[in-house]
Structures are given as structure tokens and as C-alpha cells.
Amino acid sequence: MNPCLAVSARHISHQFTDFTALNDVSFEVERGQTMALLGHNGAGKSTLIKILLGLIKPTHGEVSILGQDLARLSDRAELKIGYLPENVSFYDKLTGKEILSYFAALKRVTKSRVGQLIEEFGLEYAQDRALKTYSKGMKQRLGFAQAILCEPELLLLDEPTVGLDPVASLFLYGKIDQLKRQGCGIIVCTHELSLIENNIDIALILAKGKSLAKGSLAELRQNSGLKTRLTSPNLAMWVEQEPRLAPYYIDDALLLDVDSKAKVLQLLMSECQRFDFNLKEPTLADIYHLYMGQCAQIEVVS
Numbered sequence: 034m035n036p037c038l039a040v041s042a043r044h045i046s047h048q049f050t051d052f053t054a055l056n057d058v059s060f061e062v063e064r065g066q067t068m069a070l071l072g073h074n075g076a077g078k079s080t081l082i083k084i085l086l087g088l089i090k091p092t093h094g095e096v097s098i099l100g101q102d103l104a105r106l107s108d109r110a111e112l113k114i115g116y117l118p119e120n121v122s123f124y125d126k127l128t129g130k131e132i133l134s135y136f137a138a139l140k141r142v143t144k145s146r147v148g149q150l151i152e153e154f155g156l157e158y159a160q161d162r163a164l165k166t167y168s169k170g171m172k173q174r175l176g177f178a179q180a181i182l183c184e185p186e187l188l189l190l191d192e193p194t195v196g197l198d199p200v201a202s203l204f205l206y207g208k209i210d211q212l213k214r215q216g217c218g219i220i221v222c223t224h225e226l227s228l229i230e231n232n233i234d235i236a237l238i239l240a241k242g243k244s245l246a247k248g249s250l251a252e253l254r255q256n257s258g259l260k261t262r263l264t265s266p267n268l269a270m271w272v273e274q275e276p277r278l279a280p281y282y283i284d285d286a287l288l289l290d291v292d293s294k295a296k297v298l299q300l301l302m303s304e305c306q307r308f309d310f311n312l313k314e315p316t317l318a319d320i321y322h323l324y325m326g327q328c329a330q331i332e333v334v335s
């Protein structure tokens with residue numbers, strides 16, 4: 034068992050009576066790494082999160098959390114895991130401070146940590162107000178503070194920024210980055226692909242309970258076969274003047290894979306002295322939609 038890993042999941046399958054929610058899913062998240070867990074509604078993301086939390090046992094496969102085999106662990110409270118569920122809901126007659134203090138007592142966390150988090154999340158002014166007076170953003174900050182009360186070594190976040198304004202989202206991703214730098218392993222379940230794209234190390238794409246793709250953005254780009262798009266207002270003229278560009282010229286752009294990109298950039302900049310162009314790499318959303326489209330086609334064919 035590797036103690037550097039926050040999560041090691043090997044060949045996880047899960048069957049609900051007559052329905053297979055997860056089918057042979059394997060992945061690893063290192064400490065200090067952020068993984069996006071992506072997939073359509075019903076893909077199996079929440080089932081996987083519940084398995085990692087030890088709330089349900091997988092029908093098949095093995096899970097280690099922070100170097101400990103979940104199946105053999107007698108007391109899950111030993112593991113420092115933080116969890117922010119989607120649509121976090123607390124008892125709304127309690128104040129923000131009372132809610133955090135309640136969870137702190139459950140998790141055997143000191144009162145001073147509660148005060149520290151209230152300050153860190155900018156909630157001092159509202160700490161003695163009932164939760165029902167909080168905005169969505171304030172509730173989410175409180176939920177996030179609850180999730181990190183125990184100074185987690187593994188943090189599981191389900192749609193942490195849905196419904197938040199851009200500044201509030203940026204604030205939470207700043208916190209995620211800070212925790213990651215402290216060595217916390219983080220899994221973020223989200224449909225906000227453009228927002229998560231710059232805040233992750235790796236992604237796992239699930240569809241119908243199966244793992245379709247996993248890896249860093251660079252690995253996902255390479256394995257997807259999607260190409261980088263190079264454009265310029267003068268491109269047609271450059272292609273006319275330099276025949277070696279012609280094989281890549283499609284739809285008023287040069288479409289480049291990893292190998293051809295290096296070659297073509299060298300040709301354009303060193304030999305042709307052309308610098309006024311734009312490069313558009315495939316985004317996480319492009320990659321996601323490609324895999325979802327392929328998955329739908331397999332369904333139609335089979």
C-alpha cells in the first residue's frame with residue numbers, strides 16, 4: 034500500500050440489485066493532487082464518492098484511503114477525510130457558529146479551529162445569525178469550512194461551486210489550491226468543466242459506470258486525438274507560400290497533433306518568421322463531449 038496515495042481504487046464495481054452503477058473502475062489520486070470526477074447524470078460519481086467515504090461497500094474491488102485498506106479498517110474516524118455534499122443542508126435555525134461548533138464537537142476539533150475558519154471564510158459578521166438568513170454563497174462557504182474542520186488529508190467535494198458567482202467560485206478554488214499545496218488529496222465532482230479545467234492535475238471521466246478516460250489534461254488531449262487549432266488572418270497566404278503547411282490546412286486553420294505541432298511551430302517561427310497566430314488547445318469540455326459522443330454511438334451500434 035502506497036502511503037503517498039490519498040486514494041487507490043482498484044477494479045471497483047458496484048451492483049444495486051439488478052443495476053450496475055460502477056463497472057471495473059480503477060484510479061489513483063496522490064496526496065497534493067486534485068482530481069476532477071466527471072460524468073453525465075447517473076454515471077456513477079456519487080456512488081463512487083459513497084464508496085470512498087465508506088458509506089457503501091463495493092461489490093467488487095479494493096479501495097485504500099491514505100494508505101489504509103478500507104475493507105480492513107475498524108474505525109473510519111481515524112482517517113482525516115473532509116466531505117462537502119452537493120446542496121449542503123444544515124439545520125437552518127442554528128447560527129453559522131453553532132453549526133460549525135456542532136460538527137467540531139462530533140469530529141473532536143477544538144473551538145479555536147471554529148473561530149479560525151469563521152475568520153478565514155469571511156463569516157465573522159454573520160456568525161451569530163441563523164443559517165436561514167445566509168445567501169447561497171455564505172452557505173457554501175460554511176459548508177466548505179465544515180468539510181475542512183478536521184484539516185483533511187483527503188477532501189471530497191460534490192459540485193462545490195454550483196450557483197456561485199465568479200468571485201465566490203474563485204475564492205473556493207483558491208482554498209482548494211491552498212489545501213492541495215499542504216498535501217491534501219482532493220476529488221471534485223462537477224459539471225462546470227471550464228471552471229475546473231485550470232484547477233486540476235488529473236481527471237477521470239465516467240459514463241454508464243465505466244471509466245472512459247483518465248489522466249492529466251495533456252494526457253487526455255493526446256489520447257483523445259483532438260487537435261490543436263492554429264489560426265491567423267494571413268494563414269491562407271502562408272499556406273500558399275509554404276507548401277509544407279498544406280497537409281495541416283483544413284477549414285481555414287492548421288490542425289495539429291502533438292508531434293506536428295512542434296514541427297509546424299518551428300517551421301512558422303524559425304523558417305518563415307511568422308508570429309501573429311493564435312493556438313487553441315482542445316479544452317476539457319471538448320474532450321468530455323468527444324468521449325460522451327463516442328459512448329452514445331457505442332450504445333446505438335450495440
Ligand SMILES: Nc1ncnc2c1ncn2[C@@H]1O[C@H](COP(=O)(O)OP(=O)(O)OP(=O)(O)O)[C@@H](O)[C@H]1O
Pocket residue numbers: 049050052053054072073074075076077078079080081
Ligand atoms: N440505492 C440505489 N438503488 C438503485 N440504484 C441506484 C441507487 N443509487 C444510485 N442508483 C443508480 O445508480 C446510477 C448511478 O447513480 P449516481 O448517483 O452514482 O450517479 P451520478 O453520476 O452521481 O449522477 P448525478 O450527476 O445525477 O448526481 C444511477 O442510474 C442511479 O439511478
